[in-house]
Amino acid sequence: MQRHEYSIVVSAPPAEVWEVFWYRAADRPQPPPPRPGEKVQTQIHILHPGDEIGEGLVRHCTFPVPKWLLSGGVGKSWEWLTQVKPFESWVYDAIGKPLWSKAHGETRLEDLGDGTTRIHFSETYTAMNPVMARLFERRVHQSISRDNDAILAAIEGGIRWHRKRRARPKEQF
Numbered sequence: 535m536q537r538h539e540y541s542i543v544v545s546a547p548p549a550e551v552w553e554v555f556w557y558r559a560a561d562r563p564q565p566p567p568p569r570p571g572e573k574v575q576t577q578i579h580i581l582h583p584g585d586e587i588g589e590g591l592v593r594h595c596t597f598p599v600p601k602w603l604l605s606g607g608v609g610k611s612w613e614w615l616t617q618v619k620p621f622e623s624w625v626y627d628a629i630g631k632p633l634w635s636k637a638h639g640e641t642r643l644e645d646l647g648d649g650t651t652r653i654h655f656s657e658t659y660t661a662m663n664p665v666m667a668r669l670f671e672r673r674v675h676q677s678i679s680r681d682n683d684a685i686l687a688a689i690e691g692g693i694r695w696h697r698k699r700r701a702r703p704k705e706q707f
Contacts, residue, residue, distance in 0.1 A: 536675040539656040542686045546693045548621045548643040551651045554692035555641070556588050556620075574598040574608050576684075584615065588624070591615040595628075600677050603670070605632035609678065633661040633674055653689070 544551060576597040584591035592614050599609035611630035618624045623642040630637060639657035646652055659675045661667035 536659045536672055537657070538659070538675065538679040539654070541652050541654045542689070543646070543650055543652050544686070544689055544693065545650050547649055548645050548651045550693055550696065551643055551653060551689065552621045553696050554689055555624075581612075584618070587618050587620050588615060589618045591618075597678065599632065599674060603632045603674070611637070633666050633670060634663060635659055635661045635671070635674075655685075 574596060577595065579594045580591065581594055582590065582592040592612070595611045595613060597609045597611075598607055599605060601607045603609075609630060609632060611628045613626045613628040615624050615626045621643065623640060625638070625640050628637040628639070629635070637657055637659045639655065642654040644652040644654060657679070659671070659678075661671040661674075
C-alpha cells in the first residue's frame with residue numbers, strides 16, 4: 535500500500551475553493567474523451583451528480599500514466615464520493631487501471647482565517663494483484679502523485695474563473 539499526503543494554500547476562503555470542486559457538477563460541460571495517440575490530460579467526467587450536496591457523486595477520471603504500463607499512457611479510475619461536508623471535506627473510494635488498483639482519499643479544507651484556505655489531500659493506493667503491487671505499485675503511484683504544482687495551478691485558475699463568472703452581470707429576460 536502507498537500513502538500520499540500533501541497540502542497547498544490558496545488565496546480564497548473555503549466557500550470559493552468548494553465552488554471549484556463542486557460547482558453544479560451535473561451541469562458543467564463535460565470534456566471530450568482523449569483520442570488515440572493524443573496527449574492525455576487529466577479529465578473528470580461526472581457520471582452521477584449525487585444528491586443536493588454531492589453525496590454519492592460518481593466520476594470517471596482519465597489521467598497520464600507511464601507508457602511502459604502498455605495502456606497507451608492513459609490511466610482510468612471510477613470514483614465514488616461520500617462523507618461530503620459542504621465547505622469542509624469529502625472522501626472518495628476508487629477503482630483504477632491499468633494496475634487494477636483501489637484507492638481511498640480525503641480532501642479537507644482548512645479555513646486559515648485571513649481569506650486563505652489550506653487544502654489537505656491524502657490518499658492510499660493499493661494494486662490488487664500482489665505481484666503487480668510488488669513490481670509496480672510504488673513507481674506508478676509516485677508517477678500519478680508527482681504533479682501537485684499542476685493541481686495548485688488548476689485550483690487557482692478555477693477560483694479566478696468563478697470570480698469572473700460571479701462578477702458578470704446577470705442577463706435580463
